[in-house]
Amino acid sequence: MENEIIEKKESLEDINSDIVGWGVDADPENDPTYPMKKRTNEEHQGYSWDRPPQQPINIEILHSNERPNVSATFGTSSPLSGVSGEIRRYAFKYSENDNRHWLGLLLADRVNVVEGIVDDLSKGHIPNYFAERGWKAGMKHHPEEIVKKILVTALVTTVVVSWFFSSSGSKKPKLGKLLKR
Amino acid sequence: MNYRGPYRVRADHKPYPEIQHPNDAIVRVTRSCICGSDLHLYHGLVPDTRVGMTFGHEFIGIVEAIGSSVEKLKVGDNVLVPFNISCGSCAFCRQELYGNCHESNPSATAVGGIFGYSHTAGGYDGGQAEFVRVPYADVGPTIIPADMDPDDAVLLTDVVPTGYQAAEMGGIQKGDTVVVFGAGPVGIMAARCAWLFGAGRVIIIDHIDYRLEFAKNYAKCEAYNFRSLEDPVLFLKKTTDWLGADVCIDAVGCEAAGNTLQTITGRKLLLQAGSATALHWAINSVKKGGIVSIVGVYGPTDNLIPIGNVVNKGLTIRANQASVKRLLPRLIDHVQSGRLNPKGIITHRVPLEEVSDAYHIFSSKIDNCIKTILIPPSARN
Known part of the structure; x- marks a missing residue:
């Protein structure tokens, strides 16, 4: 059994011999049941450490x-x-x-x-929405996506604006009338 | 870089940062990166992300000015700056939990200060800029070895330590099977580092083919697209002799794809702190008594995960923001000795002025983008 384990370890190193640095940081003592910290239990004393100087609070x-x-x-x-x-x-x-x-x-x-x-x-x-959204790069690399976004945005905006100005039963002026004024 | 709202950023002029504390330094940025976790800010998922803020927690640069109490740095030093802001003197920093500092973030006790990561992480402007204020200059900033490539150095500020700590937290033993969910920069690095701890088999799961191909070549691991698997958990059980992996690593966080319920409730309706699909799969794919290591970023509220399975399988969950300062000496040695090649994941170099395009490319996962570096004008001349 022991020989088998030793053989397995050797073969692992052989198998991974093309991976630079394989196993150099292996640490059997790395106990995963504890956070990564150098335990001092200093916090048991509460909020009692020597605080750094306070940055002036000007805002x-x-x-x-x-x-x-x-x-x-x-x-x-x-x-x-x-x-x-x-x-x-x-x-x-x-x-x-x-x-x-x-x-x-x-x-x-x-x-x-x-x-x-x-x-x-x-x-x-x-x-400049076009520039702020990086659509110049978008038009270069996936123009169909950008065009789709623009069309969907325009469609939604049109529907919302039309609905707002022509909602039935409201006293708000219809879009057409508003534009004629 | 100036955040204007979800999916909107622009290059803008902002005032030169000031020394505000005796242990502050001002650093002229020479390289900064866009991190996968910056996308959570960019997508408007992190509470208290204010308009006008500058993102960027991965950067290196040259010290331009120092406060009156700074002793370990001098003007002109070339430094890499860990993404965590840590005081070095609180109970947590003294236990080398530098990602959990209690004196760098007034806004939330659950997270320490992080550069450019919303007011929930302290309200500090970040390094996607020409100049940046660096608090606790005697603690975090580390002088870059003269023979180190700056592209390697900038990746030691977050992505390498986070990937390494993900593997370290897995308590990997020689011969273990390790599954990494997410083939972004951190996931790829976690897969690469799993070998350093003696993993016998490393598997990476994602749904973006070009990233899987990159991971397979860079990290020498097996790579599978979950879109082509009927059930990724079932696949992983089958391929691990029906027992499950020894260690599962969640390197995705709150924007995971793959489960409609999680996507709608977590990413669209914000009814939970992001989509927890990767964590869900990690818990269900690991073997009984196994370890789940979490480095993916989630929001501060609640998530739907199978906690009953954690109990019934006797799992250990280990998680944290990377303690960059603790890990740096070992990681610098790995880079200098050639065991790790961080700059190998860089695919895009973009002038800082084109930050909007850079975010769009990274966010949309186009142009085979893995890792983007932003270079300010002064560093190009």
Whole structure:
């Protein structure tokens, strides 16, 4: 039995001899029942380590209510603003365990996209959807997909706009009448 | 790079980053990559991804300025910057869990700070830029060895450590059968690294033929398209003598294809934190008492997975963001000795100004794209 095992090990190395580095990091002691860490149990002492110096908090930073403070450093990309900022403030009233936190943030992200377009227009910049979506590369590599997307988008937009202006029973003016004005 | 909303990014001018903390550095980027996990941001799946943010957590560059307390770096150093932002002094960093730092992300306790990865990961601008602020400059950034190719170095910031740790977390023993779900850059690297731990057989599963072909050649593994298999789990059971694989690695994460229910509820309706098809298959394909290693990225809410099978099969699930700093010495040695060839997965080099096209190509999986490098104007001159 032992001979069989030894033979099997030798044959494994032979079989994989064309793979550079085969088995160099094999570690029979790698016990998969424990996370990859150098265990110190330091966290048993609680939140007690010597914290790095605090980055000055010069803008509003939302922090998870599952921690008591703002981390020693943080990013300052895209500070809170507008309606999306209000929604984010609301979302951060709930813990990371609560779906209202995450769904609120996703909603804020979608609102933020509209705010981004408004911001662009207010600065005199008309967003170039074609370029921003990378459709130049798309037209080169899979033009049929891009054309399909454009046609579907145009169709959906036409249907939605037509429905909006001609919905029966509403007092809204029909699209035709609107265009004649 | 400037995020404007799902599927919309553009090259834009932004202010030069400032030193905001005594241990900050400003790095002039010479290479950055688009990571598969950047696509989750690009597709609008990660909460608190704000318009105006710059993505990019895989980058190298040259130190342009340093804060008053920085001791280990000097202006002009050529550094690779791990994707995790870690303080080096909290209880978790001191246990070498550098991907779980508690002093780099105020917004969420479940994840440490990550460059350019939404405010959920700290709100830091990333490296798909000409300049980037790098916090804790004495901890993360590592000086690139003089003889190392910068294309190898930039892949040591994430894709190589993540692929390596995926294999390491599998606790692979000599002769083990390892199945990797996902033939993206990380999956390919995980398959390659599985051999380093002595795997006896490595199988990779995906649905993109050109990626499978690439994986087969690069990682010397078996490659199968699940679209051509009636049931990938059944196939894997049959091909492992009806017992299942010893180790399964989920290198896909929240945008997996292959299961309509998962796709609709996870990717279209966002009723769960992405589509968990790969994880589902991993749990069902591994043998009793086996190990499932997860490096695929999922959202912060809930996912539909067969947890009952985890219990009944006695599985061990191991998962984490890669602890890049812990792994770097070993991985640098692997690269320098020729055991790993990271730059071999690079298929596209794109000027930073064409970032919109680069994202479209990578996201759409066209032009045989495996890994894209963005090169800023200053690095091209």
